[in-house]
Amino acid sequence: MIKKILIVLAVSFLAALPWRFASANNVSINNVVLTEPNSFDKTIKVQFDVSWDNSWRNNTNHDALWVFAKYSKDSGATWAHATLKNAGVNPKGFQQASGTALDIVVPSDKKGAFLRRAASGSGTVSATGMQLVWDWSADVLTESDSVIVRIFAIEMVYVPSAPFYAGDKAVSAASLKQGVSDTDPWLISSESQIDVTQILSNGFYYVSAGNNGEAATGSSFVIPSDFPKGYRAFYMMRYEISEGQWVDFFNTLTPAQKATRDITSNTGKNSDDAVDRNTIAWTSGNATTSRPERACSYLSWMDLCAYADWAALRPLTELEFEKASRGPQPVTPEERAWGGTVQVPPAPNGISGAEDGTERILTANANCNYGHVTFNSGDAGTGPLRCGIFATSASNRTSAGAGYYGAMDLSGNLWERIVTIGNPQGRGFVGSHGDGVLTTTADHEGNATNSDWPGLDTVAANGITTATGSGFRGGSWDTDTTYLRTSDRSKAALTSNIRASDYGGRLARTAP
Secondary structure, eight states: OOBOOOOOEEOOOOOOOOTTSOOOOOOEEEEEEEEEEETTTTEEEEEEEEEEEEEEEOSSOBEEEEEEEEEESSTTSSOEEOOBSOOEESOTTOBOOEESOEEEEEOTTOSOEEEEESSSEEEEEEEEEEEEEEOGGGGTOOTTOBOEEEEEEEEEEEEOSOOEEEOOTTOSTTOOBSSSSOOOOEEEOSSSOEEEOSSOSSSOBOOOOOOTTOOOTTOOEEEOTTSOOSSSOEEEESSOOBHHHHHHHHTTSOHHHHHHTOTTSTTTTOOSSOBTTBOOBOSSSSOBOSOTTBBOOOOOHHHHHHHHHHTTOBOOBHHHHHHHHHTTSOOOTTOOTTOTTOOOOOOOOOEESOSSSOOEEOSTTOOSOOSOOOBOSTTOBSSOOBTTTTOOTTOOHHHHTBOTTSOBOSSSSSEEEEEOSSSHHHHTOOOOOOOSOOOOOTTOTTOOOOTTSTTOSOBOTTSOBOOBTEEEESOOTTSOGGGGSTTOOTTTTOOOOSOOTTEEOOOEEEOO
């Protein structure tokens, strides 16, 4: 058996804040042990207890935790991604645990598992004795190896397979429509290839905003069947990447990889002090943050992709962004992530309470962060708020600013970095998932390795990637209300490989 595996660190991430329920920040993984070694199968079970608040499963969708393990053979100097033994729902040898009934869903690449309610219900999840089977031989370990294991969990929301509309009757800049004069939106009813043409034979017409890297208005092109269009079911992060999540990722990297991914350097915020409310600090060793629940800014496209590859997730496409915001609902002009024709809410102003993950916004009816507000309480200054701050015990979808399936902050706070349909580099994305491994090549350690992800095919000597094929959706803390619109494509193919105080993002995984 593998000997002595355990200094285990249970890492907590933001828990569910579904607009139907009260809010909490409470994912907990405890009592992690390795048990039941099997020398014949070359496996060992990773056992732990798990709990989180305000979970749900209903006839529409559910929340879930994406759980994965990292291990180190050198006392924490370097970390590798653990491979599970079997795929499927509650695979052979995996233990569902006692307490709240949870399914264990392992995708075919076996790089992690989704934990979800096994039946309809809502409220707190508490399960003890959950067991995942680790195939240590697949990770080229031997029975004599001594390793350290860390468990990570990321809150996700399930977006089911369903048709949806993309576009909002041409109200938003460059929104998708069916013709020069026909402003009806696209109906995405399958993952089949989409032929986009000025010859209106199939009802898909493209309007360019004229941004760098985007095809001209009326251009004919194909969105391949492999490009994730949002019809197929997928999971997405419920929140934008938080400062706490970024630090936990960063602290598993090698020193050379950290140097590449250092957002506090002169290519990012250029300080270890708080800048536009980003509190991450790093000079050597481990990075720190004083606001782990706050959405993480200063993320370049490659920063986002590196996190995705490390966590065995993938980038989100702009069509999936519209699906997550609107769901299967009919299009409403002017709609933001929370839907409907509700008047644009006021920008947030004062912050109530210490910024420790429990703070609230004082402004009545505010439900998103926009308008370049200078906060005069808490950390003060301009910048992002904590993830999911507008959800309360009395929230509905509108007052929480939630997307149709429960994803938070899709309008405002930080720009969502997405894969665009606006150029060939974006349309070449086939939705491959990360494998937990980043580059170790000299001069650009710490990059993602997926060849279909935009910007990863061209790496300069200094490690800077092009980011062509990526773009932005949803607006941010420093934009006006027009960019908050669900269908606004004014920056959907805007190529930017820099770090900025309004750049953030979240990630996805195609549902098993």
